[in-house]
Amino acid sequence: MLNGRLKILDIWVDAVGRAEAAARVRCFLEDGKRPHCVFASNPEKQFTVPKDPVLYDCYERADLLLPDGIGMVKAVKMLYGLDIERVPGSEFIFEICRIARDLGKGVFVYGAKEEVNAKSCEVLAERFPGLRIAGRANGYLKEEDMPELIREVNTSGAEILFVALGSPKQEKWFGRYKNQLENVKVVQCIGGTLDTIGGTVKRAPEFWCRHNLEWFYRLMAEPKRMGRQRVLPLFAWLVLLERVKMMLRLGHGNTKAS
Numbered sequence: 225m226l227n228g229r230l231k232i233l234d235i236w237v238d239a240v241g242r243a244e245a246a247a248r249v250r251c252f253l254e255d256g257k258r259p260h261c262v263f264a265s266n267p268e269k270q271f272t273v274p275k276d277p278v279l280y281d282c283y284e285r286a287d288l289l290l291p292d293g294i295g296m297v298k299a300v301k302m303l304y305g306l307d308i309e310r311v312p313g314s315e316f317i318f319e320i321c322r323i324a325r326d327l328g329k330g331v332f333v334y335g336a337k338e339e340v341n342a343k344s345c346e347v348l349a350e351r352f353p354g355l356r357i358a359g360r361a362n363g364y365l366k367e368e369d370m371p372e373l374i375r376e377v378n379t380s381g382a383e384i385l386f387v388a389l390g391s392p393k394q395e396k397w398f399g400r401y402k403n404q405l406e407n408v409k410v411v412q413c414i415g416g417t418l419d420t421i422g423g424t425v426k427r428a429p430e431f432w433c434r435h436n437l438e439w440f441y442r443l444m445a446e447p448k449r450m451g452r453q454r455v456l457p458l459f460a461w462l463v464l465l466e467r468v469k470m471m472l473r474l475g476h477g478n479t480k481a482s
């Protein structure tokens with residue numbers, strides 16, 4: 225385990241709770257000299273990241289991999305015996321906004337449809353009075369608009385950038401443009417989170433989250449997610465097999481997790 229990073233099958237997750245993840249973001253902002261990326265690690269990634277060399281490279285070099293779903297929390301328990309807290313990326317954005325407000329750092333919000341992006345910025349500004357939204361852009365810009373977008377981000381003075389293009393587009397965007405970001409120190413890839421902040425998609429109510437059933441609620445609310453979520457039982461099965469393999473290796477005197 226390097227710096228709390230655990231291998232889960234073919235991907236990784238950082239064994240951090242909310243407070244430690246927030247502390248790392250503060251460090252990135254206070255001492256960092258380059259853009260640090262915060263990605264979500266969840267069971268779906270097991271079936272996308274290893275298949276795509278560019279995405280794999282982005283994940284392997286990520287600065288912070290949040291335990292985004294209950295699947296990861298259970299996998300960490302089963303493979304390493306550790307109890308970790310779930311830190312959904314869709315909630316962690318609020319933590320980063322709080323830090324930004326407290327430290328006086330500007331945020332730039334890139335992604336989602338124009339009206340969703342605009343509404344999300346309004347909601348964030350209302351929820352965190354004093355937060356400086358340094359700039360925003362919808363996620364449907366063309367490739368040829370990228371130099372202008374990068375110029376806007378750089379001149380805005382934002383040190384935090386939220387990228388909401390969905391996975392893997394957002395992680396690849398970071399991999400491709402990170403070297404052109406001059407002032408940004410933290411980039412969080414937030415997937416469809418703006419749709420829940422400024423759009424029509426509802427997050428699961430507290431009850432479902434508390435009982436680790438947010439995935440089920442989202443499935444009921446958006447049945448089209450079925451395609452993605454059918455990987456969850458397969459993930460659970462692969463983790464179980466990995467556990468059995470570890471126990472067999474232990475039986476042969478090897479005590480290390482692969």
Ligand code: UDP
Pocket residue numbers: 335336337362363364388389390391393414415416417418419
């Ligand atoms: N999106 C975007 N530009 C694109 C494609 C997608 O801004 O070219 C946005 C889309 O509007 C939505 C988000 O990316 O807000 C994708 O949401 P989804 O729930 O599919 O992403 P996930 O959280 O599963 O990665």
